[in-house]
Amino acid sequence: MSGGGQNGSIRHLPLPITWLAPELAALELPEERASSCASCPMAGAPFDPAVRCCTYHPSLPGFLVGRALRRADTGSERVLARLEDPDGRTGWGVRAPRAWQREYRRDREVAFGRRVSWRCPYWVEGPLSCSIWRDRNAVCRTWHCKHDDGLPGHRLWVVVRGLMHAVEDALARLCEARLGAPDPDAPVEVWAGYYLACAELVDRLEAEDLLALEDPELLSLRARVREVHGALHGEVPDVVAPQVAEVREHPDGVELVGYSPWNPVVLPRSVFVLLAELDGERPWREALERAVAADPSVQAGWVELLWRHGVVRRKSDPDATWGFEGDDLDPDTLDRVLSSG
Ligand code: SF4
Ligand code: SF4
Known part of the structure; x- marks a missing residue:
C-alpha cells in the first residue's frame, strides 16, 4: 500500500501539506524495506495475491481527487468510474460508500487482505x-504490513498518519467552504470539475491562507510526531515483561507474535528460558544473565528483538496488538457519515 520509503511516503504531496506539517519533509522516516510491495511478502499467505493489502476504499479529499483526474491516465479513468456512483461523493471528497464502511468496520479483523470483493476501486x-x-491519501501513504523498527516504527507511522490526515482534512474543508459543493445529483462532469477546482485552489494557496489552518490541534499533532520520532531508536527500558499475543510453531523454533500478527519474530525455543526471567520486576540485564546461566544458547541480542516486536514491553504499555489505528474510518467520522444519510 505504502510504496515504501520516506521519499515514497511524501513524494508528490501538494506543497501546502508539507508547509503546514514540515515534520513530514524534515524528519527521516523509515524506509520499511520489509514492506517491499514490488515483491510482496504477504501475497499468497496470509493475503490473497489478487488484493494484497488493498482491501480498502480510501477516503480521498477533493484536491487529491482533482490531482488524480488531471493526470489523464489510468488513475483518472478509475476516478471517473468511481464518480459514477454518487454514494460517498461529497464536497469534502470521495469517501467509501456507506454499505462498504459498515461491512469493513464489522469484518476488517478477519477479512482485511483476503476479501477480494473489497478490492480498492483504484x-x-x-x-x-x-x-x-x-495522489493516494494519508492512510495509503503510511500503512505498512511490516516495520523494520517493529513496534516503535508502527507507532511512528500511526502518528504521521494522524498528522497527514489532519492536514488533508483541513485543506479539504477549506476547498469546500470556498468553492461550495455541487448539487448531490449533479452530473459526473460537474463533480469532476469541482474536484479539479479543489486541486487548483490548493496549488494556489498562500502563506496567509495556511496561517488560518494552524490550530492548536495541528501543533499538538506535530509535536507528537517529533516526540515519537525521537523514541524510534530508543533503548530497551530497564524493566520489561512478556506480552505474547500468540505462539506458532516454526521450523527454526517458534514464531512469537507481539504487536502484529504480520510481523512476528522467529527465535529458537530457548527463548522461553529468557521470557521466564523477564518477569517485569528484575532489570532485563539481570534476567539475561540468569537465562544465559541456565541455557548458554540464549543470545543477548534477543532482548532487543523481543522489544522491537512488542513481545516484551513495559508493564504500563498498552497490550493491544496490531490494529487499524488512525485509518480514516475513526468512529466520529464514520458516525457523521452514516448519520448523514
Ligand atoms: S502487503 Fe505489504 S508488501 Fe504487500 S503490497 Fe501491502 S504494504 Fe506492500
Ligand atoms: S489507493 Fe487503493 S490501490 Fe492505491 S494504495 Fe490505496 S488502497 Fe491500494
Missing part, C-alpha cells in the same frame, strides 16, 4: 497495483 494489475499512487 487498484490495477501489476507489482505496485495503485493507479493513483501519486
